[in-house]
Amino acid sequence: ETGVTQSPTHLIKTRGQQVTLRCSSQSGHNTVSWYQQALGQGPQFIFQYYREEENGRGNFPPRFSGLQFPNYSSELNVNALELDDSALYLCASSLSQGYQETQYFGPGTRLLVL
Amino acid sequence: AQSVTQLGSHVSVSEGALVLLRCNYSSSVPPYLFWYVQYPNQGLQLLLKYTSAATLVKGINGFEAEFKKSETSFHLTKPSAHMSDAAEYFCAVSDRGSGGYQKVTFGTGTKLQVIP
Numbered sequence: 001e002t003g004v005t006q007s008p009t010h011l012i013k014t015r016g017q018q019v020t021l022r023c024s025s026q027s028g029h030n031t032v033s034w035y036q037q038a039l040g041q042g043p044q045f046i047f048q049y050y051r052e053e054e055n056g057r058g059n060f061p062p063r064f065s066g067l068q069f070p071n072y073s074s075e076l077n078v079n080a081l082e083l084d085d086s087a088l089y090l091c092a093s094s095l096s097q098g099y100q101e102t103q104y105f106g107p108g109t110r111l112l113v114l
Numbered sequence: 115a116q117s118v119t120q121l122g123s124h125v126s127v128s129e130g131a132l133v134l135l136r137c138n139y140s141s142s143v144p145p146y147l148f149w150y151v152q153y154p155n156q157g158l159q160l161l162l163k164y165t166s167a168a169t170l171v172k173g174i175n176g177f178e179a180e181f182k183k184s185e186t187s188f189h190l191t192k193p194s195a196h197m198s199d200a201a202e203y204f205c206a207v208s209d210r211g212s213g214g215y216q217k218v219t220f221g222t223g224t225k226l227q228v229i230p
Binding site for chain 2 (some may be wrong): 031
């Protein structure tokens, strides 16, 4: 167990709706990263939050947004859902933003957009 | 830009046989390299991590990987496969993104099948 939890485990939405996914990081970890893993693919980096500020973003549009809270929890929000947003969404927490850090992953939220 | 290439999207081995999963990387800085394992419907679990302290890295569940700078490789091996090793394995490289964040790039994964 990594100590990183995510909720919900599964979610079904329809195109155009909005969704919020939640993550609870390991205690003391001030950095959280979010990834999208489409079926049969490796995880793709969405963005990273460090001390409640977004400090890095991958090739994802602005309708993907996030928040990080002081209590080691974070959210991923996706607006105007598209069919291609169907994927496993993973959060990973780490002790800091340094590139030598190990990221510890949660079990993921599987999102299906119909 | 950093990248990771995993050769072979599917690998099949017999139980008790050697496991070899291949990973080649490119990075503009001395890399930090990781192998993760993903079981069906689960998140990623860290197997091992290369941090430049030693070129041969030992991980959990009997896995190890050797960093070869001249070949830009970080192949994962296990001397004897168990049925419980059947899973998908991801190689990843960590770099410093613009602005100082940790940028981790994953390979496309290799599914390991273990045949009894």
